[in-house]
Amino acid sequence: MPLPAALMLTVATAGAWAAAAPPRGWWPLLPLGVAMWAVALHGRPLRARLGLGALTGSVFYGISLLWLSDFAAAGYIAVVVLETGMLALAAAVVPAAVVGRWSGGWWTVPAALVLLDAAQTAFPFGGFPLPALVLSQPDGPAAGAASLGGSLLVTGVAATAGVGLAALVITRGRRRLLAVAVAAVLGAAPLVAAAAVATSPVGTLDAAVVQGGGPRGLRAVFTDPKETTDRQLAVASRITGSPDLVLLPENVITSRGPVAGTAGDARVAALARELDAPVVVGVTESEGDAFRNAAVLWSPDGRRTGRYEKEHRVPFGEYIPGRKLLETFTDLTSLVPRDAVVGRGTALLDSPAGPLGVVVSYEVLFADRVREAVTAGGRVLLVPTNASSYVTEEVPAIEVAAARIRAREFGRSVLQAAPTGYSAAILPDGRVLARSELGEPALLREAVPMRTGLTPYARLGDPPFLALSGLVLCAPALLTARRRRRIAGAGHHTPTEDGI
Template structure:
């Protein structure tokens, strides 16, 4: 006689495997989460290898590819976790130089803050991963998160953007057409197309996989063609030349304490400049039209200290050319100013440029009382630096230079403003002594190389302790120093007046690409909100 009770409700004997399917399901989900997390970490490490330190820029597209594979088909919450893992794997080692002399807390706080933006990227990429043409939206989202990271908070910190990994190769050419954002977009798009090809192969879509792979090859191929109309490696081609000397005087020792020997740093730069003058008199070097000293080459205010002023004038008189001096100047009020001074051998100090973007927690301390609770190092900055309000265009020895100071080289708008004001070359004055023998200097030189291509201008980079460099308009190194060694370069540099498409478009490409990413997010979010409203 058949039972009246449905078989699905019968009680199983003790020891049966009723929970086995659920356990297997949980095991599979856990295993999947583990490999996705590992893949996200690999994505961050691949990005790291692309940057100076390892200097394998061709690996850069594999970072976005690995992250895209990790977040594919996931919810936004899972994507955020995977993005955070990627960001930490990248930024913690990339920014390790920030903690060399101040300890782990500031370093890890900075790296964690930057990684939080990659978490947002992971969430957004996961949410849009089911849309048609998702590789395009994912690449645009990379640009969007970098735009946010470069602006918020405290003016942002756009270090480690994808585009700044490309110091050579086909992707670098895109800088002349859309700046760092377009370079980063091209790198990310190549990676997301590679990820799409892999996913289609796994699903059996060979034709779609082939098309995605073809697109991944087409992007760098287009970059190779984009090089054709751009300037070459000649410093002297493209306009009237000026003879530029770059002086790296070195510091007594690396670390924060270098600043306690301010007079020794100034004397080192005076000595190197006088040595150059002797080489000019002996016919061993050409007579320079201008001399570039680095940031912090005179941390003794030459307006208030007559002896410092005499030493700078002594060097200028000896070389017979104006010197662009990097000085710390008292004022306005209770503040100090990171100031570039054009010091003429006949008339003394003249035009100045005051750094427009002082570095938070290094040159000024926001919310000082609060952050003192976490680190006593905040009081090493005893006086906050004031921000300048004028563009860094200076006339030095007949050269119109776009002057940016230290980290300003990674801020698109600051460099663009100075070049578009009429500069014929770019000068970067920096002090890297506080970062020791780390990759920070190489990363900064890489940014300057991208700027050279972006604006079709040669770049003279002067550092107190290295790396100093002279960079041609194609981003190649015409000269480069080592770390912590006195060096002088003298080069003929053309004063170019042509403008690249990137200069004319300004921030336009970044806004456009960011809007594409935002539009993709809206395409996902709006229908979701409507469904929730209807269900409610």
């Protein structure tokens, strides 16, 4: 393909992936974009693949991460450049050519994108998976593979469908039919296997999820904590009867020092006694120059009987990496005056309704945090969160998409509570049972299934699929070496282009 056409396909790929991302969620555009990307990269030398990957990333991340510019233009540019570099590297590891029947390494694109998704959950600063491709797939058929192989397999299945489409353009004759058939089998097999996976039901949970509403687009340092508390408890006062659980959002109670004995403690304890129900509330406690971010459980008699402190903090939101160095160049105190303390302990709350898994806000983007909660015995997953700082709906929509993927990965219902949205109740199959509107007060009262047992993904995690992706990327080089040995053994010499 001429280079100008490849450049146009690359830009189209970026546009398709941006349209597939939350909140739009047009999931068919992910495999379509993969097909265009594979065709554009096919047969290109290393430098060209790097350039096409960088162009894809600059357009895709430039669009999908635009919400970051509301915080700091320099930070937005830095993240876009970093993520673009990672996508360019993914393009670079797609081989240019292979000797023999499979000319070109276009069919390794799914493996490269799987490794990209994995890298985004680990780097930088412990991971930044908000632009991950998998978040476009909760409504797509590929999400059915989540219980078998997690988000990495979901990405792989969706991308395999894309290279199946690319095969219609790249290959010819019987090879075209074979390539399409192989892509169809590889894409469908995980879905068939995952369909046989089921966790075990152990009753239902009558849950009340509280959203107090209020203004959006304000950083925590510019808000009145008492107003936040008042709005959440005003909505909680509308709860009738005695639910099995009441869930309030992250950062509802703010205290100087431990929450015990404060006015907020007394108000939540009174609510728990009035409803004769356990209440889980997000609490922020000052501790010297730092603070603690916890989900605290009040029992029906008003006592505090459980606590989980957030372990995976938000970089540049809850702490500043390299704070002392960066503060020599810019003012950070006005936006993030204190760093959060890293929590310890298991992501589980033992309640009268049974063991409840809990992850706080940003942690729902990381399967390892949810895996800890589920393997410890959590029958339902609680996600108290706070995305009120963001003006647009991208981050709240990303959190809901991540929660839906986590529900399918681990076979658990998910209850998410946010001060200004989105709050949601999600079934173990990823369907959204109820969802609030942004900025509006809301009370979601839903009965969700509780489950026990572990899915294959909960048992195995990501390593098998990381290893498989690495093997697929190495396969072209192995095929090339094998072909060369056969030619050398036959006493012939055939010039070839090396695979990368």
